[in-house]
Amino acid sequence: MLTGIELSLTIAQIIQRLRGSHLHSQIERQAKECLHQPDVKLESLKEDVRSFLKTSGWERKLQNAVYRELQLPPRHPPAPPEHLKEPLVYMRKAQASWEKRVLKSLNSMSTELGVPLAHMRPAAEQKELTNKWNEMGTDEPDLSRFRPVYAPKDFLEVLIGLRNPNHDSSEDISVRSHWGLIQVPLNVRDIPHLREAYSELNLTSGQMGIDDHALIHPAVLCTHSLFCLHVSCVVVMEEDSAAAQQYSRQGCPTGLRADLWALILNATNQPQDVMHYEQLKAGVIQHNLLVDNLIYKDVKLTASNDDYYFVFEDFLYQVLLCFSRDTAVLEHFKYNSATPPKSYIQGEIISVIPFHGFSMYVAPLCFLYNEPSKLYNVFREMYIRYFFRLHSISSHPSGILSLCLQFERLLQTHLPQLFYHLRQIGVQPLRLAFKWMVRAFSGYLSTDQLLLLWDRILGYDSLEVVAVLAAAVFAFRAENLMEVTSLASAEAVLADLSTLKVMPLIQVFLFATAM
Amino acid sequence: MSGTPDDTKPVNFTVKAPVYLQIGDAKADTAHSGVCVVDVNLPFGKPVNIEEVTFKNYYTAYVTVRLLRRNPEQEAPAKWCTAMRDLPLMDNPHTEGGSQDYYTIHRTQDPEKEVSDWLSDLTLTDQHPDLEGLPDPQTVSSSIQQMWALTEVMQTNQTTASIGRFDVDGCYDISLLSLT
Numbered sequence: 001m002l003t004g005i006e007l008s009l010t011i012a013q014i015i016q017r018l019r020g021s022h023l024h025s026q027i028e029r030q031a032k033e034c035l036h037q038p039d040v041k042l043e044s045l046k047e048d049v050r051s052f053l054k055t056s057g058w059e060r061k062l063q064n065a066v067y068r069e070l071q072l073p074p075r076h077p078p079a080p081p082e083h084l085k086e087p088l089v090y091m092r093k094a095q096a097s098w099e100k101r102v103l104k105s106l107n108s109m110s111t112e113l114g115v116p117l118a119h120m121r122p123a124a125e126q127k128e129l130t131n132k133w134n135e136m137g138t139d140e141p142d143l144s145r146f147r148p149v150y151a152p153k154d155f156l157e158v159l160i161g162l163r164n165p166n167h168d169s170s171e172d173i174s175v176r177s178h179w180g181l182i183q184v185p186l187n188v189r190d191i192p193h194l195r196e197a198y199s200e201l202n203l204t205s206g207q208m209g210i211d212d213h214a215l216i217h218p219a220v221l222c223t224h225s226l227f228c229l230h231v232s233c234v235v236v237m238e239e240d241s242a243a244a245q246q247y248s249r250q251g252c253p254t255g256l257r258a259d260l261w262a263l264i265l266n267a268t269n270q271p272q273d274v275m276h277y278e279q280l281k282a283g284v285i286q287h288n289l290l291v292d293n294l295i296y297k298d299v300k301l302t303a304s305n306d307d308y309y310f311v312f313e314d315f316l317y318q319v320l321l322c323f324s325r326d327t328a329v330l331e332h333f334k335y336n337s338a339t340p341p342k343s344y345i346q347g348e349i350i351s352v353i354p355f356h357g358f359s360m361y362v363a364p365l366c367f368l369y370n371e372p373s374k375l376y377n378v379f380r381e382m383y384i385r386y387f388f389r390l391h392s393i394s395s396h397p398s399g400i401l402s403l404c405l406q407f408e409r410l411l412q413t414h415l416p417q418l419f420y421h422l423r424q425i426g427v428q429p430l431r432l433a434f435k436w437m438v439r440a441f442s443g444y445l446s447t448d449q450l451l452l453l454w455d456r457i458l459g460y461d462s463l464e465v466v467a468v469l470a471a472a473v474f475a476f477r478a479e480n481l482m483e484v485t486s487l488a489s490a491e492a493v494l495a496d497l498s499t500l501k502v503m504p505l506i507q508v509f510l511f512a513t514a515m
Numbered sequence: 516m517s518g519t520p521d522d523t524k525p526v527n528f529t530v531k532a533p534v535y536l537q538i539g540d541a542k543a544d545t546a547h548s549g550v551c552v553v554d555v556n557l558p559f560g561k562p563v564n565i566e567e568v569t570f571k572n573y574y575t576a577y578v579t580v581r582l583l584r585r586n587p588e589q590e591a592p593a594k595w596c597t598a599m600r601d602l603p604l605m606d607n608p609h610t611e612g613g614s615q616d617y618y619t620i621h622r623t624q625d626p627e628k629e630v631s632d633w634l635s636d637l638t639l640t641d642q643h644p645d646l647e648g649l650p651d652p653q654t655v656s657s658s659i660q661q662m663w664a665l666t667e668v669m670q671t672n673q674t675t676a677s678i679g680r681f682d683v684d685g686c687y688d689i690s691l692l693s694l695t
Contacts, residue, residue: 078617078619079616079617083615083617087614087615088614164611166574184611185609185611186611187607187610187612
């Protein structure tokens with residue numbers, strides 16, 4: 001709980017952030033307009049205006065905005081801004097040098113191929129692109145010269161190499177107590193703490209997707225499902241972000257998932273959002289960035305090859321090409337922890353340099369939203385809240401480093417025989433699970449299961465479930481893994497996750513593992 | 516911002532190098548004891564009222580702040596008092612949480628204890644551990660004894676008949692059970 005001083009500091013900071021925002025001017029305008037109403041009297045002006053804002057739903061919108069601001073860490077006066085993003089100096093340094101490496105790789109690709117980082121499109125090309133905007137997938141440009149700037153396994157090597165300079169590692173490597181790859185002593189939660197934190201996933205609680213299975217005759221839908229459906233409808237109608245988030249912990253009904261997610265992320269589709277998207281689209285048409293070719297290549301290599309997502313190829317271009325030019329993304333990183341790998345290209349800032357598989361963050365969302373600017377807004381919110389942590393170096397509990405360590409620790413603690421066996425045959429479990437976690441399982445699970453997993457990411461505002469699921473998959477396939485004798489056969493056992501049902505796996509791993 | 520005292524000013528101070536405490540004779544090649552003392556000296560002569568102490572942590576788990584106070588009117592020698600004892604800065608000293616964070620100790624947090632010698636604070640109490648939430652040991656041990664007696668009886672009367680709980684219409688075989 002915050003003390004008196006901390007509370008007034010937090011309140012002052014939130015007021016400062018909301019002042020001057022679009023919501024602020026909207027509420028001001030509404031308050032001015034309501035003065036014309038007959039039931040607003042001069043004697044009780046303040047109360048009447050407040051009750052008007054309450055009944056018209058504006059107070060709820062303000063509550064949602066405050067709730068969103070509260071998700072951010074409070075600012076401690078003497079701490080500099082970079083400390084708030086990442087308190088550990090050695091992590092900041094590691095992230096900065098990783099960003100430099102990525103940018104250097106991009107620059108050398110540009111020099112090697114003779115393609116400028118950014119250039120203006122000739123008028124004819126601009127016209128052609130405008131006409132073809134909705135079917136960019138039909139283009140077959142020659143992308144053979146382009147290669148991804150980096151792949152997840154390159155990033156894993158960087159994470160493995162991280163060391164805490166204050167840690168006394170004078171001991172011999174052979175007697176080191178860590179048998180895993182991650183050597184940084186971050187605080188990660190074990191099953192007893194996870195059971196408390198994820199109590200809604202208890203085996204005795206109904207979950208959407210298991211307990212409302214289609215085997216039940218539609219006319220005899222069980223009362224639990226009816227109740228959940230009713231609650232979710234009420235939540236959507238009341239437009240309550242906090243309630244939507246709490247609700248999402250037990251899974252969202254398919255028909256309401258899109259609205260619930262938009263509510264949780266506060267991703268509205270107001271006119272100014274649509275305008276912002278149109279501006280980005282205009283930017284795409286005017287300039288060609290080297291990064292665009294990387295995006296094309298990534299979509300062609302990953303999403304277009306996927307049975308579930310190839311139909312959304314055009315949407316993916318429309319979202320990702322705009323996203324790479326969206327400098328507003330950088331604004332959010334001022335007070336969200338960590339810095340994205342941004343770079344200056346001939347005076348223009350581009351916000352994110354994609355890596356191999358990046359388009360898979362967007363692909364599942366195409367099932368929920370078919371309007372490009374809405375899809376764009378939701379993806380952008382998901383990225384700046386969660387996905388960027390999966391490819392940045394930080395000590396945040398939802399950062400990929402913590403997830404990797406948590407996965408290793410869960411396996412070491414609860415499946416020690418399996419961990420030992422895999423080490424004996426020269427396999428590090430993290431090398432098998434890393435690619436799943438970096439993409440939050442997108443492209444590895446079937447879509448309906450993936451969306452159920454992402455329900456929990458939103459519901460608990462944390463990516464921990466990704467690490468828990470990775471460990472749960474190993475637990476599920478433990479018997480087969482104990483029999484393999486090589487890396488190739490271990491990979492084969494874990495190659496196909498498309499038949500897995502995520503919630504039973506997570507529930508059994510968290511609540512039925514013997515302690 | 517309303518409510519915060521704006522008339523506080525930073526005070527000049529000098530910090531001496533940390534000295535690690537040792538028991539007995541100091542040996543040069545042993546590892547650090549894990550407890551060290553940092554002396555902070557305020558300017559001599561001018562009396563100051565300390566409102567808050569701000570510092571940046573570097574892998575310290577707990578901090579105790581002691582002040583050498585002298586009442587300016589009285590001629591009595593200065594006395595050591597403990598302003599803050601064992602304030603935890605790191606949740607878990609083996610993990611990174613709080614290891615490089617900024618901290619501020621406000622005057623209002625001081626418990627205002629006047630202790631002349633911290634050793635006097637150590638008292639041993641003979642308490643039974645708190646059993647809240649746990650079952651009564653006596654009932655647990657008596658029920659365990661009953662269970663043990665039952666297993667002894669069962670072991671002597673072992674049969675080869677199957678228990679049969681998993682037989683449903685004879686078509687359910689435990690080895691066919693799978694999760695997918």
